[in-house]
Amino acid sequence: MNQVATQEFNQVPIQTLLPEIKQTLADNAQLILQAPTGAGKSTALPLAMLDWPEIQGKILMLEPRRIAARSVAHFIAARRGEGVGQSVGFRVRGESRVSDKTRLEVVTEGVLTRMIQQDPELSGYGLIIFDEIHERHLTTDLGLALALEVQASFREDLKILAMSATLDGLPLTALMPEAGSLVSEGRSFPVSLSYRPSTAHQDWLQHMARVIVEAVAEHREGSLLAFLPGQREITRLQTLLTERLDPKQFLITPLYGALPPAQQDSAIAPPPPGMRKLVLSTNVAESSLTIQDIRLVVDAGYKRQASFNPRTSVSRLSLKRISQSSAAQRSGRAGRLSEGHCIRLWPQQEHERLLKADEPEILHGDLTNAVLDAAFWGVNALDALPLISPPSEANETVAWELLQALALVDGGRRITAHGRAAYGLGCHPRLAHMLLAAKEMDSLGEAYYLPLAAVLAALLESRALARRGADISRYLNDARSGEVAKLALQYLTRMDAGRGNLIAKAISESRDQDIATLLALAFPDRIAKARGAKGYQLACGAGVALNDDDALQGEPWLVVADFQESAGQSSGRIRLATKLDAALFEGPLTSLVKSRVETGWDEEKARFYGLTQQRIGAIILNERPLDTLDEETIRQAIYRLIRNKGLSLLGFDDKVEQLRLRVALASKLALAGDWPDLSDQALLATLPVWLGPYLDGVRRLSQLKGLDFYTLLLNRMEWGLQQFLNEALPSHWPMKTGTRAAIRYEGCGRALLSVRLQEALGMAESPRLAQGQLVVTMELLSPAMRPLALTADLANFWAGPYVEVKKEMKGRYPKHLWPDDPANTLPTKLTKKKMSAKGL
Incomplete structure (x- = not known):
């Protein structure tokens, strides 16, 4: 770090707040710190804490993104004049750089939750820092919940620091009511804003490329950071810009989570002398990262959000507008080191209509891993944990059902021995179940299924596969080297079977039926049967389809390991699958076949029917009619008919x-x-x-x-x-004339009593029901039983509106009584002539 950078680092706003932070942590077990962009909370604060004798034990800092975790660790280590892995280290999925000397560990991606699960006392750690908690990643929310449980149960001395750029819409104080609270100033330079939306029929990526070319021509100093929704858009924009800009002047670098670490580091590093850098990034660059020399930001205003569909148990990707909070974070990137400019590619009037902040992932994400964490922790519902926000009820229910189907939890949602073993593998529960089942299969013969399962799991966990169609067998050779091979070997090592030659042998000897068997164990709900010309029905009931030119097209059965749903499409698009021989249902997959009796009503024959079916989920393998229908079968048919048709x-x-x-x-x-x-x-x-x-x-x-x-x-x-109901809310009301007037109850809660006006004479007020809680609304009728008035206040009616009713009705019904003093007149069902004949 040069002298100027060192001076700037020593002057970040968090430095002036350090004494207060130290004192607050001494007085409180919890601290909530709001520190905007440029405050130094992610770097200067943990760096200073390493020298605080008041913090007993090591420091854990949770960063929600892997790239940020690695970058922050490298930055702090360099500031101390050390290499990563000495006093400062990091743990991210697939990579760990810590040692016995490490006192600050920057961790991410569920690493913290696993550390807590393995050692609920967090022995040796004195402080946990949750950085960028406003991003509301599911792993962050869950990690904070478990940390609070540890603090409340095992470690009263453990300190928890929750840090956020903003607390807007973040109910941290409700979750941590006894926490201390501090606010730091940010440090950023002024950023000017301009809006350059594309037209309705314009390709927005082409428009973005033109805006970037014009921006670097107008602003001749500094580098540019462009925000895009995903890898596909980044790759296309990189091509468009390469065609338009001089490669001797501009270095165009992508930045997204699936990039290898070396390429991520290259994107963050300063540009070569004499060149300007254009960084094309997803939202990984929104916070915690300082990319050198950025003075321009061009923001497409989109993100690609994965929303879990509980009906299909798959996440649906959709292109969505970012929130106002996210837009502010992105524009702020241009002002980290000097004055900057941000160009937003949406209309200015649309900005105020954006959501204030991003929705928490716990509301729309896949909760399968989270509920396995909960089961391993010993609770059978996520709301038993101190979470910032409650989870999606539908998504959580589906997650528990999947764990039960895979035998990872029992009917009471208690984790099984199989579930504990699956949790220890550190991959998605589906894949863990497949690995354990493969190991069991190998125990009966030569080792083959487990290394093949390890290869399949590694392929499905990889985020950087070069597309070669849907058939997963085409990707097996990717596991001979590189990231996939490393991950496959890790799985074998965790299962005490870590020999690389087993992987090569499994790839060479693999058979489609073995791949299908293993994938069916992991994805029983995604066994697919062909229907129509191109489509397939999944066992879960959803529809999927292959690309028109895919090699698997025409196969009668598939196991779909990965498919993608998109907004506006009726069928999901199959990304990875394998062909399936239906004979496996009578062999290794026989446990997936369930027998059940299907009952119903035959409209044409006007009779109930019963069928015995062999099924895999919604897919019927075969069926035959029942010879006789017993009482219980007919009952089930009646229930089904009523549920289908309604009451x-x-x-x-x-x-x-x-x-x-x-x-x-x-x-x-x-x-x-x-x-x-x-x-x-x-x-x-x-x-x-x-x-x-x-x-x-x-x-x-x-x-x-x-x-x-x-x-x-x-x-x-x-x-x-029953008797009390008849007294409190009767179906009829006895009038003094002897009439039992019906009371009609309505869905809005009103009780309506309809009766001829003459029979209500002498009533001072409307009847009261439900022990005085409900005043009956009187519908007063003419002698011809037509409505004259509606009132719940008879006294007021007699004194006012009745006068007008009497004027109009007296001439129309002269034979009936229309007294001048209705409140004090005896009620009657008779005409005046009959009353006179009776001497009334």
Whole structure:
């Protein structure tokens, strides 16, 4: 680091806050630090902490991105005049640079959660720092939750520091109410903004290339950082710019997570003398990274977000606008070292309509790894952990179901011995299950399946495969060297089978049926059967398709290891798969075949039917009709029919519907009693409970519809509760004239009593029901039973609106009573003539 850089580093704003941070950590077990861009929180702060005697033990710092973790570790180590792996080291997935001397470890990508799981006391560590917590990565949220559990259960002396560029929309204080709180100033130079949106019919990448060429021509000093949504766009833009810019003046470097570390380091490093650098990056460069000499930022304003689809158990990639918070972080990159300029490729008026901050990954991501972490920790629901935000309920349910299907947890969501072994492998639970199953298969013969499974797992975990179609067998040779080979060997080593020659042998001897067997164990829900000309149905029920020219096109069966869903497409696109011989269902895959009885109603033949089916999920292998239908089979057919058609099939009459409304109102008003839930949803979910006992002998729809549903539902309440319901919310109201006027209950909670106006004479107020909580709305009718008025305040009606009603009705119905003092007149059902004849 040169003298000028050293001076700037020593002047970062966090330096003035160091004494307060030290004191706050001495007084509190937790600290929340807000420190904007350029404050030095990721570098100067942990560097200073290494020399604080008040911190007992080593320091763990969590960075949400691998590239940032490596960069920060290298930067701090260089500042101390050391190499990485001495007092400062890092652990990221697939690479570790730590030693016995290491006192600051920068970790990422779930490394922290595994360290905690392996040693819940975190022996030897005194402080955990969570950097850039506002990015809301799932692994960060989970790591913080486990750290808080450790602090509360095992290590009261453990310190936790949560750092964020912004606290907007981040409920950290609610999660950590006793934490100290400090705010640092940022340090950034002014960044001017301009907006250059493309037109509606313009290729936005072509437009971005033109904007970049014009920008470097106008601003002749410094390098440029361009933000794009993904690798595909980066590669295309790199080609467009290479065609337009002099390679002797401009060095164009991509930057994204799947790049090898050496290329990532090259993108971050200063440009060669006399050249300007153009860094084309995904959002990995939003925070924690300082790329030398950047003075220009061109922001496409997009990100590619993976949203988990619980129906298919796959993440759907979609192009989305970034948030305002993300846009601010990106523009700030231009002002880290000097004044800069940012060009945004969207309309200025659209900026205020962007989301304020990014959604937490826990709301839309795949939670399979997270729930395995939870099970290993000993809880059976993510909300049992102190999380910043609650998870997606649907995504969590699917994740637990998958773990149970793979036998990693039992029916109570408790981790099994198989699950513990899978967790120890450090890969996706599907792949861990496949590796363990392969090892079990090898125990019965020559070692072959495990090294082949290790190759398949490494290929599926790799993010840098050169595309060669969907057939995964075409990629096996990638495991002979490089990243894939290294990862495959790691899996074998973790399973005490780490010999490289086994991998080469497995690749050479691999057979399609063995690949299919292993992948089917990992992805039983993605066994696929051909349907139509190009498509396939997955066992999970979803549809997928191959590219038109793919070599696997026409295969009757596949196992799909990877497919991609995109917004606006009805079928997912298969990325990796293998052909499957259906004979395997009678051999090594027989455990995946389930037998079940399918029941239903045949509309044409007007009768119930039953089938015995052999299935893999939604795929029917074969079926045959049942010779006879017993009572239970017919019951199941009736339940299925009602669930498909809805309760309308049963033809509930008005009496039944009124009973359901009365019971719902009693529950809503919290009247004393154990009120049953008679809603559509509840009744459909509990058909065997309330309907099942009355289905003996029912063989036809007419018999089903002829059941006394009023009595069936009424009997869900004990006799005393029925009586209380009739008292509190009666179906009729006795009028003084002897009429039992019906009360109609409505879904909005209103009780409506319709009666001739003359029968309501003398009533000072509307009746009150539900122990006085509910005032009945009176619908007063004409002698011809037509509505005249609607009121829940009879006293007010008699004193006011009645006068106008009397004027209009008296001439129309002269034979009926229209008194001047209705509140004090006796009610009647008679005409004036009949009243007179009776001496009334």
